[in-house]
Amino acid sequence: MKKLLNYTLIGIFALIPVVVILQIILFVKDRFTDLFRFVYGYSDNYFVTFLLFGFSFTLITFIGHRVSLGRFSIIATFEELICRIPILSTIYRVTKKLVQMVAGHELQEPREVVYVEYPKDGLWVPAYVTNKIEDRYVLFVPTSPNPTSGFALIVHESKIVKSAMSIEQVTSFIISVGSDYEKSGEAIKLRV
Secondary structure (H helix, E strand, O other), X not given: OHHHHHHHHHHHHHHHHHHHHHHHHHHHHHHHHHHHXXXXXXXXXXXXXXXXXXXXXXXXXXXXXXXXXXXXXXXXXXXXXXXXXXXXXXXHHHHHHHHHHHHOOOOOOOOOEEEEEOOOOOOEEEEEEEEEEOOEXXXXXXXXXOOOOEEEEEEEHHXXXXXXXXXXXXXXXXXXXOOOOOOOOHHHHOOO
């Protein structure tokens, strides 16, 4: 009976990643279907609906191309307008920086991963470097298993240990609750 329960647990844990991926696929499919129904509700014609989707795709691609060249004045005008509205300017600026950081378009500093002692000395956690101000590092310490929640810290450079892990590797480490640790040799370097 004990072996049977053990195999059942192993089977459940083996299926969890598959179920998570299927849920993401179903979520994206549902959002796309909702969008299709919304557009189709206006025209009630499949040809017009697909034409609208094609036009939207072309327009978004054109805007992306122009923005990447720095030649899209409508976006710049919109940014100037938003920057004059107190609360919206803060939300827009922070959102834009987060999107640029995640997408890898932040040109000032390359994204890097470090270890920091948190929440107390002797306990090491990986952290994303989000900013650097002189000899201070601004870090985001994600929580497991959801790397989108966590803590923002400002620490002196003497309090960190640089890591060779990439953003993808540390994210995998956090989501897997430490079981996927490609640079496990780095743990020995951390002082106690």
